[in-house]
Amino acid sequence: MKFQPLLSLAVLAGLALTGCSKDNDSAQNSAKLEVRLTDAPGDFSRVNLDVQKIEVHLRDESDPAGWEVLPFTPQAINVLEYVNGRSALLVSTDFAPGDLKEIRLILGPNNTVTTTNGEVYTLKTPSGQTSGVKLKLDKVTLRQGESFQLLLDFDVAKSIVERGNWKPGNDKKERYLLKPVVRLLAQEVAGSIYGQITPAAALPQVLAIRSSLTPADTFSTAADATGAFRFLALPSGTYRVEFYPTATAPANQPAYRAVTQTGVIVVNNQATNLGQVKLN
The missing domain is CATH 2.60.40.1120 (Carboxypeptidase-like, regulatory domain)
Incomplete structure (x- = not known):
């Protein structure tokens, strides 16, 4: 998997990144797309992700021009707030009907993890992972007048890896790696x-x-x-x-x-x- 200070994670709440009012005309002439994030608990007190951009791919995988940026306000999200059935709304928008091929979420550089004893560490991104984690969508079609929800289920315990050779006194930026493990759930909203x-x-x-x-x-x-x-x-x-x-x-x-x-x-x-x- 690839990554870039970016990562596709698990799908708006305590954080509402976007709220939309709909009327009958817009609901009939377009589809509604919702992206939410949820999390499987991990042994940390806080995991902040510097979310910058969310994109979906509308064409064949080989077409680099197929990515479309979704309306989203860049901000930090503590994913550990969204466990046990809670989820954060990342995107809620009218969208042109059609097929979605992939989704990815791009992060900035300010991603951190806070341990249970209160120590804060920068999450290091492995080198060479510059295009982002891409989650493929299997037969996801947005239909006119209908809504579709993409839930990005981020597994903190598996996604944050402690380096075995790190010792107290070493550079804090070198202790933890961010290697996202994400499960994608997609469903029609009706x-x-x-x-x-x-x-x-x-x-x-x-x-x-x-x-x-x-x-x-x-x-x-x-x-x-x-x-x-x-x-x-x-x-x-x-x-x-x-x-x-x-x-x-x-x-x-x-x-x-x-x-x-x-x-x-x-x-x-x-x-x-x-x-x-x-x-x-």
């Missing part, structure tokens, strides 16, 4: 939320906010003329759904009011029915 708003004349905007993610990921839509609304291609999680009327009630009727429903559970490949939602 949860949904739907319901019926009364009165339909309230013409509400509807927000589905994934509150189980930090910071929250927000999706938006609007009810149609009959009061029906539906969110498609939602990632699994716990949501807060908010309804905001955009019209004013007639003078002889109760005022329209904003309504919030909490604890809405979305499961992949299942539709969650909120039933009738009254805004007066």
